Every structure is written in C-alpha cells, then in structure tokens.
Amino acid sequence: MPSHDRGQRASEAEKTQARQVSLRRIGRLFGPYRWPLAVVTLIIVASSIIAMASPFLLRAVIDHALPQQDLRLLVWLVIGMIGVAAATSALGVVQTWISTAVGQKVMHRLRTSVFSHLHRQSVGFFTRTRTGEVQSRITNDIGGMETVVTTTATSIASNLTTTIATIAAMVALSWQLSMVSLIVLPPSIWLTRRVARMRRAITDQRQRELADLNVTIEEGLSVSGAQLSKTLSTGAALVDRFTASSRRLIDLELRSELAGRWRMASMSIIFAAIPAVIYLSAGLPFSRGVLSIGTLVAFTALQGGLFRPLMGLLNVGVTLISSLALFQRIFEYLDLPVEVDDPATPVTLDRVEGHLRLEDVSFTYPGSEVPAVSGVSLDVPAGTSLALVGETGSGKSTLAALIARLYDPTVGRVTIDGVDVRDLRLADLAGIVGVVSQETYLLHTTIRENLRYAKPSATDAELEAAARAAQIHDVIVDLPEGYDTLVGSRGHRFSGGEKQRIAIARTLLRDPKILVLDEATSALDTSTERAVQQAFDQLARGRTTVTIAHRLSTIRNADQIVVVDRGRVLESGTHDSLVDSAGRYAALAA
Structure with a gap:
C-alpha cells in the first residue's frame, strides 16, 4: 500500500477518534444538569404526544362531524384542537425556559473553566502565544458554540420525539402511504453527512481566520500598536492586512452557508413532491375504498409536519459535527498542562524571615x-x-x-x-x-x-x-x-x-x-x-x-x-x- 494512502487513512482514523472523544466531552458538559434535562425531555415527549391528537381530531371533523352535521361533536372537536395548541404552547414556554437556563449555565462553566485554566498558565505560555489568540478562543470560539450548547440537547430530544410520534401516527393512519412518504429518509441522511463533513472543515478554517483578525485588531488598535504604526507609517499596510483577512472571512462564511443550502433545496423539492405522490397513490386501484377523505387529509398534514422536525434533527447533526472544530480548539486549551502550579501538599511558613x-x-x-x-x-x-x-x-x-x-x-x-x-x-x-x-x-x-x-x-x-x-x-x-x-x-x-x-x-x-x-x-x-x-x-x-x-x-x-x-x-x-x-x-x- 502506498505510504500516502496509509498516511491518509491514519489521518482519517485520528479525526474519527478526535470526534468520538469530543462528543463524549460535550456530553459531560451537561452531566451536572441531568435532572433539569430529564424534566425537559418529559415535557418534550408529553408535548409531542399531545400534538399528535390534532390529525385524528381533523379526521373526525372531516369524516364524521361535517358529513353528519353533528354540531355538538364539531364543537368538542374544535375545543380539542384549541386545547392541544394551548397545551403544546404552554409546555413549549416551560421547555424553553429550563433548557435555556441549563445551556447558559453550561456556557458559564465553560467560559470560566477556560479563563481560570489559562490564568494558571505560566508566563512562558503567554510569551509563546500570539497577542489576541487567547481572546479569540474565549470570545469567538466559545461564542460560536453557544447555539450548540444551549439548544442541541433539547433540539435533539424535541425533533426526535416529534419525528417518531409523527411517523407512528402516520403508520396508524395508513401504513401503505407511510412507506411512500418515508422513502425520503435515506437520501436525507446521506446528504446530511456530506454537508456535516464540509462544514466542519470550513468552521475550523473560519475560526483560525477569526483568530488572525483578532490578532490584527489587538496589534493595530492597542495604544502601543497605534503609536508604532503612526511612527513607522505602517497604517496602510495594517489596513490591507485587515482587509485581506476580512475578505477571506466573507468567502468562508459564504461556503459555510451554501454548503447546506443546496441540501435544503433538494429536500424541499422532495418533500413538496411527496403529497402529490400520496394523492396519486390514493387514486390507484389498490387504494380505492381503503382511504377516507379525512384520513387522506390528516395523513397529508402529518407528512407536511414531518418535514420540520426531520430537517431540524438532521440540521442538529450538521451543526454538532461542524462545531466539533470549535470544541476541539477549546479542549486544546483546557488540556494544556499547567507548568507552574500549586503543590499537592503545600507548606505554610508561619513566620517569614526572608532568607x-x-x-x-x-x-x-x-x-x-x-x-x-x-x-x-x-x-x-x-x-x-x-x-x-x-x-x-x-x-x-x-x-x-x-x-x-x-x-x-x-x-x-x-x-x-x-x-x-x-x-x-x-x-x-x-x-x-x-x-x-x-x-x-x-x-x-x-x-x-x-x-x-x-x-x-x-x-x-x-x-x-x-x-x-x-x-x-x-x-x-x-x-x-x-x-x-x-x-x-x-x-x-x-x-x-x-x-x-x-x-x-x-x-x-x-x-x-x-x-x-x-x-x-x-x-x-x-x-x-x-x-x-x-x-x-x-x-x-x-x-x-x-x-x-x-x-x-x-x-x-x-x-x-x-x-x-x-x-x-x-x-x-x-x-x-x-x-x-x-x-x-x-x-x-x-
């Protein structure tokens, strides 16, 4: 086997191992908040189950209340629909409050852990590190992780629960139509994995460029830097350097955004075509007399509602994998050994002479x-x-x-x-x-x-x-x-x-x-x-x-x-x- 191929495979193995370690460490960040997260998960499950009553209420309205002109049944069904909406909204507020509080506490612990650990580093660390690099890690990298930390856990639970509950409701309405609808899942997952790998590489480049930009700001706009640039007349060169770095950031941001847009466009087309396929299936000979109009309408509504949680779940995967570059940069600092540290068993001088x-x-x-x-x-x-x-x-x-x-x-x-x-x-x-x-x-x-x-x-x-x-x-x-x-x-x-x-x-x-x-x-x-x-x-x-x-x-x-x-x-x-x-x-x- 050529050495180049062996090196490439070794590199891929190292990346996979780094990803696994990072995911475990990310999970440990939420360890102290197991019970609040458990409560959030229960709220999400309850909200998803309650929301699944809506299509069945809709089917009853179309198939029974309206054809039979049963006003009493219609009123109760409408009250049920409103109740479902009110209950899910109220649970959503509570869920958001608890999950946001947990996410912000995790961010607080992460910021303070990085700051306190870096503060313990020896002077040698700061002489070896570029001016502005440390600030960039704490502000840009941790700031970029905030969305992941504050919403990832609840987003996974919410979208996963809603997706499972929706699929279960679809199967309960019609397993035949469910088979037609769920054919979209394999290409969705395949496209998501491709986008995730692309975004992770782009994210790493973007954060390095942000660090360079931060270094330029620190060196050019500090008092000492400003005095130096004015006395040496290097202001134009500094502006050119900043402009070039900012221009590279534009390209990286565009690549990051566009890396997922074509996937979203493709999935939107597929999901938009599925209702038409469902209507076609309902008219085929094997389906005649099997599906009522209410079932068809309720199923179509469920299928349309499946797009949001399914894409949300896939997007969380993309965001999480691409953000591993941020976590690895932060963990790199947290893993730095402290060269000059307090002793394990310190000695106390009761009276200092000064010898x-x-x-x-x-x-x-x-x-x-x-x-x-x-x-x-x-x-x-x-x-x-x-x-x-x-x-x-x-x-x-x-x-x-x-x-x-x-x-x-x-x-x-x-x-x-x-x-x-x-x-x-x-x-x-x-x-x-x-x-x-x-x-x-x-x-x-x-x-x-x-x-x-x-x-x-x-x-x-x-x-x-x-x-x-x-x-x-x-x-x-x-x-x-x-x-x-x-x-x-x-x-x-x-x-x-x-x-x-x-x-x-x-x-x-x-x-x-x-x-x-x-x-x-x-x-x-x-x-x-x-x-x-x-x-x-x-x-x-x-x-x-x-x-x-x-x-x-x-x-x-x-x-x-x-x-x-x-x-x-x-x-x-x-x-x-x-x-x-x-x-x-x-x-x-x-």
Missing part, C-alpha cells in the same frame, strides 16, 4: 537549546541586599523570574527560609515576594483601583503611605481628580517614571518580605531616582532585596554584588572588593 537561596539553579527556556541560567548558587541572608549586574541577556531577569516562580528551574531549587518555593502556594509566595519590573503594566481604571489591585482591602491611608514611599503621592494629589484619576489604557496617560512609581507603590502595598527590583528605576530621571532610592533604602530595612540594575550607582551599597555573564556567576563580593579585584565589575564601574 533566600538559589542552589545550583539552571534553566532553559522552552524551545531553546542554550541555558539562560546555568549552575547558579546564591545565598542572600534575611534582611540583606543582593545586586545582580551584567550585560543585557546575561540572565539577570531570568534569575528574578525564578525567584518569583514565574518559571520553575530545570535543575536545582530556589528556597525561602529553607523551603522550596515549589512547595509554597502561589498566592502565599506572591505575598512574600514582591516584584517591580522595568515593564510596568497599569489597568485601565483609576489610580486608586490600580493600587488596590495588589491589596483590595487597603485603606486610603495605606494607599497614600505606599504612594509617599514611592515618591508619587505629590504627583497624584496635584491631579484634578487625585487618586480617582483614570490612568488610561496601559497607563499611557502618565510618563514612564510616573507609571513606574505607581507600580512601585502597588508592590509596596503588599509589604513583601522579599523585594525584587528588575530595573525598577530605569525610567526615572536622576533626581527622582535619587528620591526613590532613598525610599527603597528606608524600606529595605528588615527586608531582603534583590536589585537588577545597569546603573551601578544605585547598587554601590548592596551587601553583595554578583556579576552574571551568559547565565553563570562570574564574580561576587562588595563594591569595594570587586573594584579592587580589577575584574569584570571593575571594568563596568570604570
């Missing part, structure tokens, strides 16, 4: 073959200060990220008071280690809420104390709205130094025992840097501090200074001892 150690730590970023950090051992006693210096890319920020457990070491361990940070709850570790990085991120809300993001229970007095310590309080109170000033998207309303000082205040509000400053004063002017450094010196008392800086003037008084080069410790000591050794630090300080 920090790195023991033979090595780390390699995913996808890289060169270690970012290799064999680093550091000992920072509680309440002391450590400064990391070195050229760009030497591994300083990676060490800071390992201390805060944004990543886990490939080899070795990081400990606080002798406890491996991997044995601490992430929330507890975040309360122990505070990080101020060179890349500040402020939320699009007020200054007050940005500060309270670190400590929701903080009082106004605590906010002001942290702002004063970061030398930003005076700037804030001079604003027209003070602490209630809106910072704007990503804080672009403020200068780099002001944003950084707000970020410093936000971290200090948590009062961490270990403070990691990754180029925390890089955006400050000389006078402001001096003031903030004085604040840091005051705050560093009784606190373990790890500082990463290019400006050696800010770390001259550190208890120990470590020079890092290509992920390794090159030399360490105090400022004076390193200068006297005439090594790399002395060259940097010259």
